[in-house]
Amino acid sequence: MKKFIKSLVIMLCLFMLTGCSAGKLSDAYNEDEVKAAAEDVIDKLNDKNYEGILENSSEELKNSLPDNKLQETWESFSKDIGAFDSISKETLAEKNGYAVDIVNAKYENKNGKEKNWTIASRKGSEVLNETLIQGSEDKVDAVVILAYHKDEKKLVAIKQFRIPLNNYVYELPAGLIDNDDDIIPTVKKELKEETGLDLEEVIESKVGNKLYLSPGMTDESVSLVYCTCSGEISTENLEEDEDIETILLSKEDAIKILNSNERCDIKFFMALQSFVAMGDEIFK
Numbered sequence: 001m002k003k004f005i006k007s008l009v010i011m012l013c014l015f016m017l018t019g020c021s022a023g024k025l026s027d028a029y030n031e032d033e034v035k036a037a038a039e040d041v042i043d044k045l046n047d048k049n050y051e052g053i054l055e056n057s058s059e060e061l062k063n064s065l066p067d068n069k070l071q072e073t074w075e076s077f078s079k080d081i082g083a084f085d086s087i088s089k090e091t092l093a094e095k096n097g098y099a100v101d102i103v104n105a106k107y108e109n110k111n112g113k114e115k116n117w118t119i120a121s122r123k124g125s126e127v128l129n130e131t132l133i134q135g136s137e138d139k140v141d142a143v144v145i146l147a148y149h150k151d152e153k154k155l156v157a158i159k160q161f162r163i164p165l166n167n168y169v170y171e172l173p174a175g176l177i178d179n180d181d182d183i184i185p186t187v188k189k190e191l192k193e194e195t196g197l198d199l200e201e202v203i204e205s206k207v208g209n210k211l212y213l214s215p216g217m218t219d220e221s222v223s224l225v226y227c228t229c230s231g232e233i234s235t236e237n238l239e240e241d242e243d244i245e246t247i248l249l250s251k252e253d254a255i256k257i258l259n260s261n262e263r264c265d266i267k268f269f270m271a272l273q274s275f276v277a278m279g280d281e282i283f284k
Contacts, residue, residue: 041053048071050067050068050070050071051067053067053070054066054067054070118217119217119218120217120218120220121218121219121220122141122218122220123138123141123219138219138221139177140177140183140209140210140221140222140223141176141177141220141221141222142174142175142176142177142220142221142222142223143174143175143177143183143186143187143190143222143223143224143225144172144173144174144222144223144224144225144267145172145173145174145187145190145191145225145227146172146224146225146226146227146271146282147172147173147191147195147197147199147226147227147228147229148226148227148228148229148280148283149197149228149229149230149248150200150228150229150230151230152248153250153280154248154249154250154253155248155249155250155254155271155272155275156172156173156191156195156197156229156246156247156248156249157170157171157172157246157247157248157249157268158170158171158172158173158194158195158244158245158246158247159171159244159245159247160242160243160244160245161243161244165263167263168243168245168263169263169264169265170257170262170263170264170265170268170269171264171265171267171268172265172267172268172271173190173191173194173195174190174194174222175189175190175193175194177223183207183209183223183225184202184225187199187202187225187227191227191229192237193237193238193239194237194238194242194244194246195229195233195234195244195246196231196232196233196234196235196236196237196246197229197230197231197232197233197246198229198230198231199227199229200227200228200229200230201227201228202225202226202227203226203227203228203283203284206226206282207223207224207225207226208222208223208224208225209223210222210223211223211224224267226282226283227283228283233246233248249272249275251275251276251279254272254275254276255276257272258272258273258276
């Protein structure tokens with residue numbers, strides 16, 4: 001709930017700067033201007049000055065978000081978590097033309113105590129408006145691929161260099177879903193890109209459509225897809241910044257990794273446990 005409110009504030013500020021017809025920032029957007037606007041919105045929300053929040057916005061935004069709708073949304077949230085007080089630190093960056101924010105927000109919890117919370121979101125302002133204010137269902141951000149090589153009878157894993165760890169970590173193949181793509185085409189594309197393998201069959205009954213990775217910090221969600229694949233491992237489709245080694249694991253290999261001190265992504269670790277316990281039955 002807390003991350004929804006702060007994203008709401010950021011979204012409102014970005015909307016006032018960009019307008020609701022486009023999710024991309026202007027080339028001339030000013031980070032200090034957005035910070036000041038965020039502080040102003042928080043003050044107005046706490047003062048219940050809903051008209052004041054929208055008075056300098058475009059007619060398009062006023063029509064899509066009247067002040068009574070903003071009041072209804074804010075009051076339904078704030079009665080549970082209390083009022084936001086201020087933003088202690090905010091970092092805005094632009095990625096592929098969209099605003100990405102990481103914010104330390106000061107707020108009152110349900111017991112009236114003052115707290116701070118760090119929130120991150122990769123969604124653009126237009127999407128945040130639709131999901132947080134208009135109540136639309138948010139889309140899945142990425143796919144995680146639990147693949148079984150049908151010829152080798154082994155689990156597909158990758159070992160990828162990750163900048164935040166400055167080291168390699170065992171993972172499952174994965175990738176972000178482009179704006180207009182569906183889950184299955186993304187699985188096919190990412191599996192081919194990261195491993196060189198070809199998608200054969202998706203186990204539809206075992207697709208996890210929206211699973212949250214770290215809801216204490218981010219709204220990012222993934223679809224966990226069970227599938228079979230074939231072909232030869234290849235690195236020729238890797239992007240320039242991807243440092244990935246594909247590994248096919250038997251149950252014996254999986255046991256060795258589970259009993260080692262190797263760095264493992266949590267999704268990969270839990271997949272190994274299932275594979276050791278059930279073998280290829282998890283793909284049926």
